Amino acid sequence: MARFRIAMVVSLCLMASWAISQDTLTHNVFHRTVENHVALWCQAAQVGAYDWQVLFPVAAVTGAAMVWDPWFNGHFKRWGSFPVPGTISSTITHLGDPRFLAGSAFLLYGSGWLLDDYKLRQTAVMASEAFVHAAVISTFLKIAFSRQRPYVDGHDRWLFPVRGIPAIPEKGRDYLAFPSAHSTGVFTLATVLARQYSHKQWLPPLAYSLAGLTAFSRTTRQEHWLSDVIAGAALGYGIGHFVTQRNKNSRFTLMPTYWDNSVMLTMQVEL
Numbered sequence: 001m002a003r004f005r006i007a008m009v010v011s012l013c014l015m016a017s018w019a020i021s022q023d024t025l026t027h028n029v030f031h032r033t034v035e036n037h038v039a040l041w042c043q044a045a046q047v048g049a050y051d052w053q054v055l056f057p058v059a060a061v062t063g064a065a066m067v068w069d070p071w072f073n074g075h076f077k078r079w080g081s082f083p084v085p086g087t088i089s090s091t092i093t094h095l096g097d098p099r100f101l102a103g104s105a106f107l108l109y110g111s112g113w114l115l116d117d118y119k120l121r122q123t124a125v126m127a128s129e130a131f132v133h134a135a136v137i138s139t140f141l142k143i144a145f146s147r148q149r150p151y152v153d154g155h156d157r158w159l160f161p162v163r164g165i166p167a168i169p170e171k172g173r174d175y176l177a178f179p180s181a182h183s184t185g186v187f188t189l190a191t192v193l194a195r196q197y198s199h200k201q202w203l204p205p206l207a208y209s210l211a212g213l214t215a216f217s218r219t220t221r222q223e224h225w226l227s228d229v230i231a232g233a234a235l236g237y238g239i240g241h242f243v244t245q246r247n248k249n250s251r252f253t254l255m256p257t258y259w260d261n262s263v264m265l266t267m268q269v270e271l
Contacts, residue, residue, distance in 0.1 A: 033129045036246055040133055040239070058234045065227035072226045073150045073219070080220030089217035096182025096214045101131055101189055123196045130188045130243040134236060138181045147177035151222035180224040183215035183232030184239070191240025
């Protein structure tokens, strides 16, 4: 019997060493990202997949902002011309820059690796996937709508691809206003952080506040209309919510234990 128990303990140790710290989230990230991206487009095409109690108010606010965009833009332009707001806007607007977002994901993962914090690494992987989705979808919408940016001449024009970018390739960036990619990216990151660390009461308000200020800075810098940043923020929130909901994962560790003449295999789950 003693030999049998020893054999069981050894077998369980070998099994644990094989299965220890299994993590399906970081396994085959590329395949999962492509799969989720396809699922995201399929879900977007399904009418029943939308939360209409949220979508209707967002659409109504965005539509109302489109009507009043020129009026809002005049006030934002004056606000951005003041020294202090202008300086703040020119600084905080970089939080939505793709390079900053990519760097933040890299920093999160590196910190998680150094601190042996699985949740940080998980958050970094989710944020990276969400950025890919956000970049593809926002670029598609920008080209599809080809909306003129406010700084061009202050007029709100929607050229659409037929008369837009192909017709004026040397000024293509001037007609990529809707939606705001900076707003989409920063709200994507804020949503992933807020949902991953919802138990930390200070983090979600801070993340969304910084994201909101970043989005607002795009209007004071004349890069976007108000409706651009509202649509971008809503898109970023939706993508962040989709990724965290679909990829919610846990890491498990198998540990052999021997207690009271019994051999057991204990599973420790880290959410």
